[in-house]
Amino acid sequence: MKYDAIVIGGGGGGLVSSLALQKKGKNVLLLDKGHLPFGKQSAFCRGRFSFDCYFQELWEIGSKDNLGYLGKIFKDLDVLDDIKMQSMDEVFNVVSLDDNESFSFPTGVDNFILKMEEYVPNSRRSMEEFFSLCKEVSEAIVHLDDVNLLKEKYGRFIKVSDLSLLAVLKKLHMPSKAISLLGTYWFYLHSPIDKISFVEYALVIYGYVNSKPFVPLLGMYDVSLTLFEKFTSLGGSFKLFTEVSEILTENNKIIGVKTLDGKKYLTDNVICDLSPNLVYGKLINSSCVPSKAKSLTNSRILGPRMVCVYLGLNKSASQLGLKHASYFIYHTLNSKKEFERMKRLKNDNLVANVLNVVNDEASDKGTCVICLQSLIFSNVFSKTVTMDNYFDLKEAFADNMISVFEQATSCDIRSCIEEIEIATPLTFCRYTNNADGSMGYMTSKCDNLLPRLMNRKNENYIDGLYFTGDYSAMTAFTSWNYLSGYDAYLSIMEKEDNDER
Numbered sequence: 001m002k003y004d005a006i007v008i009g010g011g012g013g014g015l016v017s018s019l020a021l022q023k024k025g026k027n028v029l030l031l032d033k034g035h036l037p038f039g040k041q042s043a044f045c046r047g048r049f050s051f052d053c054y055f056q057e058l059w060e061i062g063s064k065d066n067l068g069y070l071g072k073i074f075k076d077l078d079v080l081d082d083i084k085m086q087s088m089d090e091v092f093n094v095v096s097l098d099d100n101e102s103f104s105f106p107t108g109v110d111n112f113i114l115k116m117e118e119y120v121p122n123s124r125r126s127m128e129e130f131f132s133l134c135k136e137v138s139e140a141i142v143h144l145d146d147v148n149l150l151k152e153k154y155g156r157f158i159k160v161s162d163l164s165l166l167a168v169l170k171k172l173h174m175p176s177k178a179i180s181l182l183g184t185y186w187f188y189l190h191s192p193i194d195k196i197s198f199v200e201y202a203l204v205i206y207g208y209v210n211s212k213p214f215v216p217l218l219g220m221y222d223v224s225l226t227l228f229e230k231f232t233s234l235g236g237s238f239k240l241f242t243e244v245s246e247i248l249t250e251n252n253k254i255i256g257v258k259t260l261d262g263k264k265y266l267t268d269n270v271i272c273d274l275s276p277n278l279v280y281g282k283l284i285n286s287s288c289v290p291s292k293a294k295s296l297t298n299s300r301i302l303g304p305r306m307v308c309v310y311l312g313l314n315k316s317a318s319q320l321g322l323k324h325a326s327y328f329i330y331h332t333l334n335s336k337k338e339f340e341r342m343k344r345l346k347n348d349n350l351v352a353n354v355l356n357v358v359n360d361e362a363s364d365k366g367t368c369v370i371c372l373q374s375l376i377f378s379n380v381f382s383k384t385v386t387m388d389n390y391f392d393l394k395e396a397f398a399d400n401m402i403s404v405f406e407q408a409t410s411c412d413i414r415s416c417i418e419e420i421e422i423a424t425p426l427t428f429c430r431y432t433n434n435a436d437g438s439m440g441y442m443t444s445k446c447d448n449l450l451p452r453l454m455n456r457k458n459e460n461y462i463d464g465l466y467f468t469g470d471y472s473a474m475t476a477f478t479s480w481n482y483l484s485g486y487d488a489y490l491s492i493m494e495k496e497d498n499d500e501r
Contacts, residue, residue, distance in 0.1 A: 001266070004269065005018075005029075006031060007271045007273065010034075010038055011041060011273040011432075011468070011469045012039065012469065014485060016485030016486050017486070017488040020486055021489050023078070032242065033242060038224035040054035041478070046310070051371065053308075053431070055220060057088065059204070059212075060479055061211065070483065073482060083226050085215065086217055088107065088214070088325055091107055091112065093105075096330060096333050097329065097407060098332050099333075105209075107212045107213070108209065108210075112131075116182070119181065130169065136154055136157050138206050141203060167194075167198070169193075177333075179193070180334065184328050184333075187328060189201060190439070195445070199449065200448055204477070215325070217359050244257050244260075252463060254268055254463065273485075275435055276293070279465075290462065303439045303442050303470070304376055304438065304439050305382075306373060307397050307422070309402065311371070311402075311419070313370065313416040314416050319366075327409065328351055344378075350374040352373075352405050353373075354369075372405055376425070390424075402414055439470055440470035449473070452474075467484075
């Protein structure tokens with residue numbers, strides 16, 4: 001039997017591409033080595049608590065009357081109404097440990113600008129210009145293939161397309177403190193603000209502020225489960241506990257895959273929710289990998305390694321005095337300085353998500369769930385960890401991250417811990433096969449979201465091979481993971497249309 005497409009890995013991108021193709025009447029096979037095909041968007045239980053393996057708010061969902069990019073995709077896949085979500089009224093709370101200051105920003109462009117003016121007088125004009133530019137970027141990004149339209153309607157987008165976030169904000173004469181506060185999300189984009197692409201950051205911050213972040217009430221796992229169940233209800237095939245050992249090619253074209261048990265499955269299209277490092281370095285015979293694919297993959301620097309501490313507390317968020325759903329905790333608001341600090345094993349910078357603030361049912365009444373995430377922007381973890389020190393290292397991470405959170409919030413959570421679990425880069429490497437447990441690739445001035453999107457078709461070095469997820473053109477953002485899966489689906493349909501012509 002020959003499949004129209006085989007999807008390797010059931011992360012967000014893999015699930016979306018599987019469902020989209022199956023819904024289009026294609027015969028799709030989803031393969032995953034785990035017991036559930038959900039990648040990082042899975043969940044686990046400890047005692048009476050349920051935890052998302054990796055949590056990040058969804059954005060670009062929008063409202064029923066004005067759906068965002070992701071909302072439109074979920075609607076097209078007939079899953080939007082099946083996923084219970086709660087919008088958030090706050091974008092983020094950021095804490096500077098050294099200055100003993102905290103700042104909270106609401107959703108809504110006007111509200112955000114007013115709050116910034118309160119914190120940084122005389123910032124209003126530059127903030128208004130910033131969000132006007134963000135709006136243009138969000139409209140222009142879907143027209144990258146129409147150069148004439150971009151020139152005609154989106155001239156400002158073209159002017160800022162190769163500039164960093166810091167460069168644009170300086171051109172807008174934004175006060176320095178407003179620049180630092182506005183750049184809070186650099187943690188998620190894995191670069192300091194003088195290195196982050198303005199276009200990439202504009203899409204993120206505008207998505208969060210304008211259309212609000214959303215939290216799936218039953219967790220990220222529910223999004224994955226909904227996509228998977230819809231896929232199987234349409235006749236989609238899947239095989240779990242099935243690891244692919246080889247992707248088969250002939251004359252630089254995909255012809256199928258081979259699994260560890262020796263079985264072969266034929267197809268002209270393979271979608272990988274995996275890193276190119278794994279695909280080109282292990283799954284495809286080296287002699288069959290084009291030199292350009294090797295060069296590009298080797299030129300890209302692996303993204304940060306993540307440590308997560310999952311806490312189930314026997315007090316509610318309100319009892320603990322925790323008022324914010326997300327805390328960005330830095331020593332200082334200087335992203336360049338903190339980025340360098342985060343190359344160390346112990347760096348004290350983290351993001352904390354307190355799910356019960358936005359979702360009362362995230363855990364039992366009188367309890368709450370907190371996820372602490374810290375990033376390491378180097379390979380120092382793999383250089384330090386050994387079989388002998390691994391568990392001591394895990395405990396030291398957790399102890400320090402809990403202390404940092406308590407310092408930032410003036411809140412005692414240590415005495416309330418009922419359940420705790422710790423995930424290290426080794427954990428994520430085990431479950432995702434990501435090289436060194438990394439989260440996607442780092443970006444640079446010449447290699448970020450925009451050039452990756454514009455060149456993604458040219459980077460299909462093997463006919464019929466596509467990538468989704470953290471290592472795709474759309475980088476390591478949960479919402480963009482889903483978009484990358486839809487993009488792979490559209491690419492296959494476009495290829496089919498071209499072949500029929």
